[in-house]
Amino acid sequence: xxxxxxxxxxxxxxxxxxxxxxxxxxxxxxxxxxxxxxxxxxxxxxxxxxxxxxxxxxxxxxxxxxxxxxxxxxxxxxxxxxxxxxxxxxxxxxxxxxxxxxxxxxxxxxxxxxxxxxxxxxxxxxxxxxxxxxxxxxxxxxxxxxxxxxxxxxxxxxxxxxxxx
Amino acid sequence: xxxxxxxxxxxxxxxxxxxxxxxxxxxxxxxxxxxxxxxxxxxxxxxxxxxxxxxxxxxxxxxxxxxxxxxxxxxxxxxxxxxxxxxxxxxxxxxxxxxxxxxxxxxxxxxxxxxxxxxxxxxxxxxxxxxxxxxxxxxxxxxxxxxxxxxxxxxxxxxxxxxxxxxxxxxxxxxxxxxxxxxxxxxxxxxxxxxxxxxxxxxxxxxxxxxxxxxxxxxxxxxxxxxxxxxxxxxxxxxxxxxxxxxxxxxxxxxxxxxxxxxxxxxxxxxxxxxxxxxxxxxxxxxxxxxxxxxxxxxxxxxxxxxxxxxxxxxxxxxxxxxxxxxxxxxxxxxxxxx
Numbered sequence: 001x002x003x004x005x006x007x008x009x010x011x012x013x014x015x016x017x018x019x020x021x022x023x024x025x026x027x028x029x030x031x032x033x034x035x036x037x038x039x040x041x042x043x044x045x046x047x048x049x050x051x052x053x054x055x056x057x058x059x060x061x062x063x064x065x066x067x068x069x070x071x072x073x074x075x076x077x078x079x080x081x082x083x084x085x086x087x088x089x090x091x092x093x094x095x096x097x098x099x100x101x102x103x104x105x106x107x108x109x110x111x112x113x114x115x116x117x118x119x120x121x122x123x124x125x126x127x128x129x130x131x132x133x134x135x136x137x138x139x140x141x142x143x144x145x146x147x148x149x150x151x152x153x154x155x156x157x158x159x160x161x162x163x164x165x
Numbered sequence: 166x167x168x169x170x171x172x173x174x175x176x177x178x179x180x181x182x183x184x185x186x187x188x189x190x191x192x193x194x195x196x197x198x199x200x201x202x203x204x205x206x207x208x209x210x211x212x213x214x215x216x217x218x219x220x221x222x223x224x225x226x227x228x229x230x231x232x233x234x235x236x237x238x239x240x241x242x243x244x245x246x247x248x249x250x251x252x253x254x255x256x257x258x259x260x261x262x263x264x265x266x267x268x269x270x271x272x273x274x275x276x277x278x279x280x281x282x283x284x285x286x287x288x289x290x291x292x293x294x295x296x297x298x299x300x301x302x303x304x305x306x307x308x309x310x311x312x313x314x315x316x317x318x319x320x321x322x323x324x325x326x327x328x329x330x331x332x333x334x335x336x337x338x339x340x341x342x343x344x345x346x347x348x349x350x351x352x353x354x355x356x357x358x359x360x361x362x363x364x365x366x367x368x369x370x371x372x373x374x375x376x377x378x379x380x381x382x383x384x385x386x387x388x389x390x391x392x393x394x395x396x397x398x399x400x401x402x403x404x405x406x407x408x409x410x411x412x413x414x415x416x417x418x419x420x421x422x423x424x425x426x427x428x429x430x431x432x433x434x435x436x437x438x439x440x441x442x443x444x445x446x447x448x449x450x451x452x453x454x455x456x457x458x459x460x461x462x463x464x465x466x467x468x469x470x471x472x473x474x475x476x477x478x479x480x481x482x483x484x485x486x487x488x489x490x491x492x493x494x495x496x497x498x499x500x501x502x503x504x
Contacts, residue, residue, distance in 0.1 A: 006240060007237060010233055010236055011233070014229060014232060014233045014236070015224065018224040018228060018229055018232050019223050019224045021224075022223060023219050023222045023223070024219070028225070028228045031228070031232075032232045032235065035236065036232065039240075040239060040240070043236075043240050099439050100438050100439035100440070102215050103215060103218070103219055106212070106216065106219075125213060125216035125217070125220070126219045127220065128220050149177075149181075153177045153180070153181075153209060153212060153213075154177060156212055157208040157209050160208070164207075164208040164212055165204065165207070
């Protein structure tokens with residue numbers, strides 16, 4: 001019985017978990033690892049879930065946390081700062097690399113934020129969910145979501161100052 | 166709280182499009198006078214743009230299927246022998262292994278392969294071994310480990326334009342880039358004349374950039390916070406090795422001698438990373454013996470199927486790599502002329 005229910009959970013929410021992880025991490029390989037870890041963590045505690053779990057909300061939170069954790073653990077990638085006195089115009093070929101690296105930096109910076117701020121930022125700006133839906137997922141008010149989003153953006157813009165300028 | 170602070174707190178709301186027309190006009194008036202807030206708003210917008218570019222990604226059907234199978238297979242493996250929660254214990258896995266005939270056969274096959282590899286190993290380590298023919302995961306890791314041991318490196322970086330008649334024209338401005346474990350230096354030349362030197366040296370938690378630019382009969386100095394980042398050739402090579410390691414579409418360019426060293430090269434489309442068009446190419450050549458990169462070419466040809474009148478094909482080249490160079494002790498100490 002447990003197996004049937006668990007299989008249904010994977011079938012119903014697997015694509016959502018994988019999609020969220022891909023959007024955060026930018027690659028399918030690590031996203032699949034996140035998918036696996038999220039569901040296996042649930043399976044290992046399966047007997048503790050009492051049938052009242054809001055799986056959509058639970059899996060969103062678990063996926064966001066796990067994906068950010070994965071990004072933090074990833075190997076070092078090139079930094080992308082550019083010197084402000086760089087007068088050589090030949091920088092252009094590397095701009096797309098900069099964009100990809102900026103995403104990676106952003107996700108790593110999310111790991112420095114308080115958990116709630118990071119979750120709100122991802123759900124709002126990457127998952128493009130409405131404030132009400134985010135409030136439901138996180139179990140807080142719409143106003144709290146808004147405050148977390150503002151704080152997250154301020155903090156991220158500061159942390160990524162060298163990259164966003 | 167003064168008006169600047171009040172308005173600064175509203176910038177996020179402005180970037181998110183949450184403000185009323187009245188609030189917007191108040192902020193816009195302030196922005197026309199406040200450079201700091203203008204810069205912050207620009208950063209906030211860039212942040213939203215970056216996050217927005219991530220929201221467009223999605224998982225393909227094949228990945229969904231494969232991820233689903235992986236989870237269910239792992240769980241099914243434990244279900245027969247154990248309760249949830251015990252699924253990955255060594256005991257359970259071992260029981261599964263010895264109970265399954267297929268698993269026993271697979272284990273025997275693995276043993277034979279390992280034995281064969283051990284016998285072939287001496288030849289494998291010889292110069293004749295074409296390590297690049299093996300799995301890119303294996304040699305990719307070896308190259309990354311080799312790069313990790315590098316304490317310092319220098320290389321030349323220049324740009325070559327490809328003219329309409331096929332001839333090549335090397336751009337007169339070129340760089341010598343040097344990095345140590347924690348500091349960097351960039352010498353920028355106009356033809357044979359040193360035009361500018363930039364040092365990137367850590368101070369506390371910050372990286373401080375100092376630049377000295379030489380103009381005819383004068384020079385200028387600037388000093389501020391800023392990292393070497395994108396110019397670090399070792400870090401760039403690490404990135405490209407990771408791209409090559411993961412890519413299923415890389416092309417082997419074969420073997421060739423570069424700067425007197427036997428080398429092997431790979432080519433990969435720049436679309437494998439970032440949002441680059443697929444006609445941009447990266448070619449990386451590795452020393453066969455040391456496995457260290459010796460040449461990188463980033464080529465931007467014009468697309469053949471699209472007309473782009475302003476397109477100027479070019480190749481960015483990093484070559485003349487010198488790992489562990491013998492640099493003067495003060496190579497990374499900013500040298501500001503007196504007077």
